[in-house]
Amino acid sequence: MVARVITWWTILRICLEERLVYRGDFVLGTLMRFLPIVTQIFMWYAIYESLRAAGQSEPRIQGYSYHEMVAYYLLTMVVRAFSSMPNLAASIARDIRDGSIKKYLIQPIDMIGFLFLSRMAHKLVYYSVAVGPFALVFFLCRDYFAGWPDATTLGAFVLSLVMAFLLGFLLESAIGMIGFWFLEVSSLLFIYMLFNFFFSGHMFPIDMLPGFWRTLVEIIPLQYLAYFPSAVFLGKIQGPDLVYGLAVQAVWVLVFFALNRLAFHFGVKRYSGYGG
Amino acid sequence: MSIIEIEGLTKSYRVYQKKEGLAASIRGLFQREYKLVEAVRGIDLAVEQGEFVAFLGPNGAGKTTTLKLLSGVINPTSGTARVMGHVPWKRENAYRRRFALVMGQKNQLWWDLPAQESFRLHQQIYRIDPTDFARTCDELVDLLGVRKLLGQPVRELSLGERMKMELIAAMLHSPDVLFLDEPTIGLDVVAQHNIQTFLKHYQQLRRITILLTSHYMKDVAALCQRVVVIAQGRIMYDGSLDGIIDRFSGHKVVTLLFPTDRVPADLERYGQVLQVQALKVRLKVDRAVISEVLGRILAAHTVEDVSVEDPPLEEVIAEVFSLVDRPETGDGAAAAAEVAS
Numbered sequence: 001m002v003a004r005v006i007t008w009w010t011i012l013r014i015c016l017e018e019r020l021v022y023r024g025d026f027v028l029g030t031l032m033r034f035l036p037i038v039t040q041i042f043m044w045y046a047i048y049e050s051l052r053a054a055g056q057s058e059p060r061i062q063g064y065s066y067h068e069m070v071a072y073y074l075l076t077m078v079v080r081a082f083s084s085m086p087n088l089a090a091s092i093a094r095d096i097r098d099g100s101i102k103k104y105l106i107q108p109i110d111m112i113g114f115l116f117l118s119r120m121a122h123k124l125v126y127y128s129v130a131v132g133p134f135a136l137v138f139f140l141c142r143d144y145f146a147g148w149p150d151a152t153t154l155g156a157f158v159l160s161l162v163m164a165f166l167l168g169f170l171l172e173s174a175i176g177m178i179g180f181w182f183l184e185v186s187s188l189l190f191i192y193m194l195f196n197f198f199f200s201g202h203m204f205p206i207d208m209l210p211g212f213w214r215t216l217v218e219i220i221p222l223q224y225l226a227y228f229p230s231a232v233f234l235g236k237i238q239g240p241d242l243v244y245g246l247a248v249q250a251v252w253v254l255v256f257f258a259l260n261r262l263a264f265h266f267g268v269k270r271y272s273g274y275g276g
Numbered sequence: 277m278s279i280i281e282i283e284g285l286t287k288s289y290r291v292y293q294k295k296e297g298l299a300a301s302i303r304g305l306f307q308r309e310y311k312l313v314e315a316v317r318g319i320d321l322a323v324e325q326g327e328f329v330a331f332l333g334p335n336g337a338g339k340t341t342t343l344k345l346l347s348g349v350i351n352p353t354s355g356t357a358r359v360m361g362h363v364p365w366k367r368e369n370a371y372r373r374r375f376a377l378v379m380g381q382k383n384q385l386w387w388d389l390p391a392q393e394s395f396r397l398h399q400q401i402y403r404i405d406p407t408d409f410a411r412t413c414d415e416l417v418d419l420l421g422v423r424k425l426l427g428q429p430v431r432e433l434s435l436g437e438r439m440k441m442e443l444i445a446a447m448l449h450s451p452d453v454l455f456l457d458e459p460t461i462g463l464d465v466v467a468q469h470n471i472q473t474f475l476k477h478y479q480q481l482r483r484i485t486i487l488l489t490s491h492y493m494k495d496v497a498a499l500c501q502r503v504v505v506i507a508q509g510r511i512m513y514d515g516s517l518d519g520i521i522d523r524f525s526g527h528k529v530v531t532l533l534f535p536t537d538r539v540p541a542d543l544e545r546y547g548q549v550l551q552v553q554a555l556k557v558r559l560k561v562d563r564a565v566i567s568e569v570l571g572r573i574l575a576a577h578t579v580e581d582v583s584v585e586d587p588p589l590e591e592v593i594a595e596v597f598s599l600v601d602r603p604e605t606g607d608g609a610a611a612a613a614e615v616a617s
Contacts, residue, residue, distance in 0.1 A: 011400065014396065014397050103384050106377050
């Protein structure tokens, strides 16, 4: 067990070092991600202003006031910093196609575990740089929030955030492993990103959606990558609903964990059966 | 018991046959034709502990496929193999900790980090004891003379330097069996020589078992006591390097040096003239009649110098390969049989 922890730590440390090699690109990439925040805030401002001009004194869209909308948007930014896994699926598919996947078959190492650690390192480095801009943005926008939520809500938020990270990782790596069967997954990935953009709640709060679409997003797991943790923070989900929501999120994590193991097992079988 | 035991090993791939042209490509979207490629067609081989064996064969002969089977990257279509008692394609950790595969055209090191970081990672992945690790690493680094390069990012190393680092990474866990696929490909003569010297020394020092594929006959000649010639997925020869010449070459090369400024015109009757260079003539003569032909030449002409040699190994091997690859033969088995007879 101790040996295993040391192994994990070494992998994590080396991945950290690797991430820090290209400093310039890294800092620029991290900071540029904050640019959309400004445009989004202005966009919602314009929408709410036009409603106000049309005669509404306290305009609300599906129950969301302007302040709540901006607060929601800022929170999804935070959640997506945990759940989005840029390039993960594509790199798994590429490793399968060009044969780099061999090293996971030859060496006594588990591919998914290794990728998970390397992604954790990736995220840690990202947070350490992004924490400054995030703090600044939240400080500047502090008036959009009603105040800090209570301890229970905050705890639930952190828990859902951790699970958002796990689910985001497992979803993308499962898609990457489809590469064992189709070799090229970029179109599939594009569809996934599109769905993710609309149905995770990244673009707008998904409880705004009507009828069928609402049911759809309730069924698929994407809402747990952005909407759910944000809504928890804003106190929109409480009591039994909160417990139920967290339980469903945990179930999705387990389901995708199992799917990953299965995909790897059968994928490697197929790969090693056909060539490489 | 042999350290590597292979029986009746075969491997076929299903390959999508893409026809030329756009129309054919579109048809290929709906209906695909597959071709069965038999990369390995029944190999039996036993390798003893401490042997250094070379796999020779033309491109696509099945050498790399065999190494991939033995390292468990791919599953066979049929047949069995055991390496140190393990079935490779079960990919047990107990097996994976005891062998290594080095491919000259693939790298395992972290591109952007110094090699020593990759070494440290290997220490953890293979759970190498820290003192063993330090000793082995020092030993390998000194043998290959790369101490000064340890702190440089791998991307800044030359191909030869990188290959040395790859070898170190692969040998840190002191594997008992080492598979080398074209380890000197693309390297200059000096780097090739360095790696040969290292492999030879290390193999003797640790008595490890090595299987090597290479296109450079010098690698093979310098390193391997035993050569296995593979063509069309079958073993055509298994024995010493010199034995290949006896087996596959039915002729010797006779070099004659004439004293006068005139080379006799009718040399064709003794054998095929390979080369005429000023007063020096190289003749290809059948082994069976060599002494009789020499007698006739010396009786008929004044000769200043004469030497009889085996043809160069490269030529013999190229001949063996070209016989197998002859397009009109079609079936590799017939060609193999022809060569072997």
